[in-house]
Amino acid sequence: MNSTEIKKLQEEYTKDIIAWRRHLHQYPEISFEEQETTKYLAGELDKLGIPYVINPEKNTGIVAWIEGPQKGKTIMLRADIDALTVDEQTGYDFASKHDGKMHACGHDAHMAILLGAAKMLKTLQDKIKGKVYLVFQPAEESGEGAKYMKQFGTWFEETDSVFGAHIWIDLPVGKISVEAGERMAAALEIGVDIEGKGGHGAQPHLTVDATVVASAIVMNLQTIVSRHFSPLDSVVLTIGKMTSGTRYNVISGAARLEGTARYFKHAIGDDLKKTMTHMVNETAAAYGATAKVTFRQMVPPTINDPASSELAHRVGAELVGEDSVVLMEKTMAGEDFAYYLEEKPGCFAFFGIANPEIDAVHSHHSNFFKIDERALPIGSAMYAQYALQWLEEHAE
Numbered sequence: 001m002n003s004t005e006i007k008k009l010q011e012e013y014t015k016d017i018i019a020w021r022r023h024l025h026q027y028p029e030i031s032f033e034e035q036e037t038t039k040y041l042a043g044e045l046d047k048l049g050i051p052y053v054i055n056p057e058k059n060t061g062i063v064a065w066i067e068g069p070q071k072g073k074t075i076m077l078r079a080d081i082d083a084l085t086v087d088e089q090t091g092y093d094f095a096s097k098h099d100g101k102m103h104a105c106g107h108d109a110h111m112a113i114l115l116g117a118a119k120m121l122k123t124l125q126d127k128i129k130g131k132v133y134l135v136f137q138p139a140e141e142s143g144e145g146a147k148y149m150k151q152f153g154t155w156f157e158e159t160d161s162v163f164g165a166h167i168w169i170d171l172p173v174g175k176i177s178v179e180a181g182e183r184m185a186a187a188l189e190i191g192v193d194i195e196g197k198g199g200h201g202a203q204p205h206l207t208v209d210a211t212v213v214a215s216a217i218v219m220n221l222q223t224i225v226s227r228h229f230s231p232l233d234s235v236v237l238t239i240g241k242m243t244s245g246t247r248y249n250v251i252s253g254a255a256r257l258e259g260t261a262r263y264f265k266h267a268i269g270d271d272l273k274k275t276m277t278h279m280v281n282e283t284a285a286a287y288g289a290t291a292k293v294t295f296r297q298m299v300p301p302t303i304n305d306p307a308s309s310e311l312a313h314r315v316g317a318e319l320v321g322e323d324s325v326v327l328m329e330k331t332m333a334g335e336d337f338a339y340y341l342e343e344k345p346g347c348f349a350f351f352g353i354a355n356p357e358i359d360a361v362h363s364h365h366s367n368f369f370k371i372d373e374r375a376l377p378i379g380s381a382m383y384a385q386y387a388l389q390w391l392e393e394h395a396e
Contacts, residue, residue, distance in 0.1 A: 001127070001392050003318045003385050009120045010319075010381040016119065017376045020044065021112035022094040028083030028101040028108070031139035034060040037081050037111075041136050044115055048122050050134070055152045061145070062136040063155050066121050068128025073394045076133040076155070076344075077383050078164040078337060079114035080107045080140035089367040104369045106167040106353070109376055111136060113165070113351075116380030121387065130391040133159060139336075143187065143298030146339035160394070161308065162346030163386050164337045165379060169364055170328065171352030173372035176320060176382065177328035178312035178349045184302035185234070185262040186269055187334030188295055192217060192280055194244075196289040198253025210255035211244040213289045217257065218242065220283050224275055229268065236262040236332050237272070262332040264301045302338040305345035311393070312347045315386045320378060333364075347386075351379045 029037050038060045045052050045064050052064035061081075088095050088102040096102045103109075118134050133155050139145030150156045171177060194217070196208035218239050225235045237259070244255035261272055277293045284291035316325040328350060337348050354360055355372035362368040 001385070001388050003315070005124060006120060006381050006385045006388075007319065009123060010377045013116055013119055013380065014377040017112050017116040017380055018373050020115050021108050021373065021376060024108040024111050025092070025103050026094050026097045028096050028098055028103045030085060030101060031082045031142040031144065032058050032060060034081050034138045038062060038136070041081070041111065041115070045118065048119055050118055050122055053153065055149065057148070057152070058138070060138040061149050061152070063149070063153060064118065064134040065131060066118070066125055066128060066134070067131045069126055070129045070395070072130025072391055072396055073160040074131040074133065074158050075387050075390050076135055076159045076162045076340070077114060077117060077387055078135040078137055078162065078340070079110040080137050080145065081111055082107060082138055082141050082145070084141060084365060086365065086367050090370055102367065104366060105141070105364045106369070106371060107140065109167045109371055109379070110165070112376055113379035113383060116377060117383035117387070120380060120384040124388065127388060128391060129395045132387050132391070143334065143336045146336040150339065159344055161390060162340045162344045163308070163383065164340070164346070165349040165351055165382070166335065167353045167371060167375055167379070168350040169354050169360070169362070171326070171350060171354060173352050173355050173360070173375050174320060174378065175324050175326050175352035176316040176349060176378070177326055178304070178309050178316055178347055179327060180304045180306040180309035182264045182301055182303055182330050183348055184330065184335045184338065185236075185264055185332045186301040186338070187298040188261040188269060188272070189298050190257070190259040190261060190276070191294040192257040192291055194255040194257070194284060194289055194291045196253050196255070196287070199251050201249035201251055204251060207251040207253070208288045210252045210289060213284055213287045214242055214244055214255035214257055216287065217280055217283045217291070220279055221276065224272070224279065228275055233268060234264055234332065235268060235272070262334065264330070266300070299334040299336045300338045300342055302335045302348050303341055304347050305341070308345055308347035311390060312349055312386060315389055316382060319381050319385060349382065351375050351382070
């Protein structure tokens with residue numbers, strides 16, 4: 001399908017898309033607390049004349065739809081809607097009005113992009129050869145939102161293909177990445193609870209020091225990546241938090257470690273759990289302590305379907321030019337869009353937002369995180385054109 005009409009709408013709707021983003025940026029809500037965000041999105045969909053339903057389980061999350069006059073397949077477009085517990089320091093005049101909360105990952109941009117795509121698709125509704133679901137998903141940051149929305153209604157069962165995207169600070173504004181295969185890592189949450197024997201700081205021989213045991217475990221775990229797995233496999237194991245002790249002269253009898261592991265192959269995840277459990281238990285036992293390891297699978301790896309990525313490449317090249325569809329190294333960050341891609345073919349894209357001239361250089365989750373808003377209408381056009389093209393090429 002020719003992109004001329006989408007390009008025209010991209011220019012026409014740019015102000016609306018940026019305005020949506022700036023409003024949403026001011027009112028961030030964290031995972032599963034996005035009730036007011038959901039109400040705002042519902043209100044904008046009402047203005048566009050697009051039907052929707054709100055997930056009633058927590059009153060957050062929306063599934064909207066636009067159906068064309070011609071029957072056909074169904075595609076889903078998704079945006080995540082939650083923010084982070086970050087104190088904003090951007091200096092924006094539209095900075096967060098909620099203390100300690102910020103759209104520091106770009107989900108405000110994702111919502112605006114999908115609203116822009118919704119407006120484009122509504123305008124071109126007679127061109128839609130099938131049905132488009134528009135999913136505004138909560139709780140991506142906790143890794144729980146995709147599963148929560150998949151269980152809501154029958155929309156996912158009816159969906160034939162999925163498309164999502166993330167704005168990305170490692171790409172210059174105007175660039176798009178849509179490669180096939182592994183794109184984002186699986187994320188595993190790790191907890192280790194250690195039991196020793198507390199006592200007086202002057203009598204260590206009468207204790208089993210949980211702080212020492214925890215420290216030994218942290219150091220030993222570092223060898224798993226460097227000495228257990230092939231250097232050709234991408235694996236990260238990070239212990240980000242250690243809690244132990246109550247007072248300077250008291251030897252701690254208990255400690256807790258919390259961390260994360262990242263990888264791309266399911267077999268590595270299984271091996272990692274087994275190896276970590278063995279190492280933690282044996283290290284604790286060597287010091288006369290005991291330990292318990294727990295794991296929570298936050299997200300599986302995000303893996304793009306080759307045919308979907310090929311289509312996304314063609315669409316991107318038509319919208320921004322072949323030279324602006326670029327290769328990008330896969331990332332160890334995780335994304336719960338992976339739960340959709342586990343069951344449906346689709347593509348997860350990256351839209352560049354970096355621009356040093358406006359200080360759009362800070363990493364995601366930074367309290368200085370900024371974006372070049374010129375990426376937003378590009379993203380909307382990409383969503384809309386991809387949906388139209390996919391439905392056309394899969395028309396019955």
